[in-house]
C-alpha cells in the first residue's frame with residue numbers, strides 16, 4: 229500500500245499520537261494500544277511531521293543536517309511514513 | 321531485573337449505569353465506600369510514571385461515575401502519561417468532554433453494543449443507551465479528541481459486524497476494536513447465553529477480516545479473535561507481570577483483571593505498598609511470571625515464551641487449576657472440556673443474567 233509520498237504533502241502525527249523521549253526506551257510514538265519505537269532516523273523524521281512542513285522540506289532539512297543524499301532520506305522517510313499512515317498514526 | 325511495565329489499567333470504580341451481561345468485572349463488585357480517593361489515585365499515577373508506565377487506561381465500571389475524572393486526567397498529563405478513557409459514555413455531557421480534553425485527555429474509547437438501538441439497549445440493560453452514546457461520539461469528535469469504538473462480539477451481534485463498522489465510521493472513529501467476548505466475571509456467568517454457534521462465529525471472523533481490508537486507510541479495525549476456537553491460547557496480558565498492572569477500585573494491584581479469583585494469590589494494595597515494590601516483589605506478580613512456575617505440557621513447549629501458557633484465570637475456570645495449561649490449547653488434556661462447552665451451543669441460549677449495579 230506504500231504509494232510514493234508527494235513532495236507537497238504535509239505529514240503530521242495523527243490526533244492522539246504523541247512523540248516523546250522516554251528515559252528507558254528512547255524516542256517512542258504513543259497511540260492508544262501502540263508503542264512504536266522510533267529508532268535511528270525515525271525520531272528525526274517524526275519530529276518534523278508537524279503538519280506545516282512539506283515532505284520535500286523535510287527531506288531537504290534532514291539531508292542537510294546529516295549530510296546524507298536526499299534520495300536516501302526520501303526513501304527512508306517514505307517507507308516509515310507510509311507504514312505509519314496505514315496504521316493511521318500519521319496523516320498525510 | 322524485572323522489565324518496566326508499559327500500561328496501567330485503572331479501574332476507578334465498579335459503579336456503572338449499564339448492566340452488560342458480558343461485563344468482565346468480578347461478580348463481587350467493590351462498593352463505593354471502598355474506592356480509592358482522588359489523592360490515592362494521583363499518587364498511583366505519579367508512581368506509575370516513575371516506574372516506566374506509558375499508558376494509563378481509565379476504566380471501570382464506568383469511569384464517568386467519578387466526579388474527579390477531570391482531575392485524574394490532569395494528573396496523568398502532568399506526569400506525561402498517555403491517558404485513554406475507556407467508557408460506556410453514560411455520564412459524559414458535552415461540557416464534561418470539553419473539560420476532559422482541556423485537562424489533557426489523549427484518547428477516548430467508547431463501547432457500543434450493536435448497530436441498532438433496540439438490541440443495543442437490550443444488551444446494555446438500559447433504555448436510551450444507544451442514543452446517548454451517539455451524542456457522546458459527536459461531542460468527542462467536536463472536542464478534537466481521537467475516538468475508538470469498541471464492541472464486544474457475542475451471539476446477539478455477531479451478524480451485525482458490517483453495520484457496526486459502518487456506524488463506527490459515521491460516528492467519526494479512527495479505530496474500531498471488535499473483541500470476541502472473553503469469559504471472565506459476569507461474562508463467564510453468561511457464557512452459555514453469549515457463545516454463538518460455531519458456524520456463525522467463524523463467519524463473523526471471516527467477515528471482520530474482509531472489513532479490515534475494505535476500511536483500510538479510513539478505519540483501523542483491530543480484531544480480538546475468539547479464544548475457544550483457537551489452537552493455542554493468547555499470551556494473556558502479554559504475559560503475567562510483563563507489561564501491565566491493573567488497579568482495582570479499592571486499590572488492589574493485579575496482573576490482570578480476573579486474577580482476584582485465583583485462590584491463594586497474595587495480592588498487595590497501594591494502601592500498603594509503593595507501586596514499584598508491588599510490581600517487582602508482590603507474591604501475586606511473581607506467582608506466574610516467566611516460565612519457571614509451569615507444569616507440562618507448557619514447561620517443555622517451544623511456545624512457552626510466545627503465549628506464556630495462556631490465561632491463568634481461564635485455566636482455573638475450566639481446568640480447575642490456575643497452574644494448568646490454558647485448556648484452549650490443543651496440547652492441554654482439558655481441551656475436551658472446551659469442545660464440550662462449544663457443543664452446547666445447539667441448545668437455546670438461557671436468558672441474560674445482567675450485571676449487578678452497585
Ligand SMILES: C[S@@+](CC[C@H](N)C(=O)[O-])C[C@H]1O[C@@H](n2cnc3c(N)ncnc32)[C@H](O)[C@@H]1O
Pocket residue numbers: 336342343344345379380381382383406407408409429430431470471472499500501502503504507
Ligand atoms: C469493563 S469495561 C469498563 C469501561 C466502560 N464501562 C465500558 O464498558 O466501556 C472495559 C472494556 O472492556 C470491554 N469488555 C467488557 N467485558 C468484556 C469481555 N467479556 N470480553 C471482552 N471485552 C470486554 C468493554 O467493552 C470495554 O471496552
Ligand code: SF4
Pocket residue numbers: 336337338339340342343344345380381382408675
Ligand atoms: S456493565 Fe457494560 S458498561 Fe458497565 S462496566 Fe461492564 S462492560 Fe462497561
Ligand code: SF4
Pocket residue numbers: 552553617618619621622623624625627628629630645646649650651652
Ligand atoms: S502447551 Fe502451554 S506453552 Fe505450549 S502452546 Fe500450549 S499453552 Fe502455550
